[in-house]
Each structure stands twice: as C-alpha cells, then as structure tokens.
Amino acid sequence: MRKVVIYSVFIAGVVILGILSGVSNMPSTWYQSLEKPFFNPPPWVFAPVWTLLYVMIGIAGARVWLKAPASAAMQIWFAQIALNALWSSVFFGLEAPGLALLVIVGLLVTILGFLWKAGPIDRPARLLFTPYLAWVSFATLLNASIFLMN
Secondary structure, three states: OHHHHHHHHHHHHHHHHHHHHHHHOOOOHHHHHOOOOOOOOOHHHHHHHHHHHHHHHHHHHHHHHHHOOOOHHHHHHHHHHHHHHHHHHHHHHOOOHHHHHHHHHHHHHHHHHHHHHHOOOOHHHHHHHHHHHHHHHHHHHHHHHHHHHO
C-alpha cells in the first residue's frame, strides 16, 4: 500500500504541477507574433507529449524515492522539477526567451545529473528519463532558435 501511495503522490504531483504551469503560462499574442523555426511543432503536440513525460518523470521519481529518498539523485530530481516549472513562467510569463534559454540549459544539466546518479540506484528510473532528455534537448534547440530569430 505504501508503494501505491508514493507512486500516486509523485505521478499526480508532477502532472498537476505541469498542468498548473501550463494553464498559468498559456502562449499569448506575444508568442504568436514571434518568428519560429521550420521545425516548430504544431501547438496540439505539446499537451500529450508533456503529459506522457510528466507521468514518466513521476514514476522515475517514485522509484528512486522508494530506494534512496535522501540520495543525490532525489535532490537532483527535485531541482529538475523546479526548473521545469520555472521555464514556462520565464518564457511565456516574462516573455523572455533569452533568460528561458538559461533555465532550460540548467534543466538539461539536472536531467543529465539525474540520469548519472539514478543509474546505480534504479536502472528503469534512468530509462524513464531518456525520452525526457530527448524532448528537452529538442526544446532547448527550439528555445535557442526562437531567441536568435527574434
């Protein structure tokens, strides 16, 4: 029963944080007016991709928490979730793609740090973060392109 509660808290917490971050930082007319690269995905792609990633992030966090709650991997996990939430506020809320680029690079570093530190603790948690690394790498390229084009 304890495992079910921990998984539920982590998954629901991450998904709810993602929803709140997204809803409170919806793209505005400012974002619509920006020049975007040819590889910018259509808007409908983001919600399903992020929802799936948030579930995977929650599962990975729960897995490591159950094995090593005071580990460096968990500290990095909490740092990445904070940076993840911060990015939307900076990019869309403050309308600051340059500052957001710094945040997302920090996010990439924490994702890599989690992969490194979580590997010895729980290999499936590490694997669950791999698509997240791929997506945030793509998002970093997108953020950098928008910053440079505008």
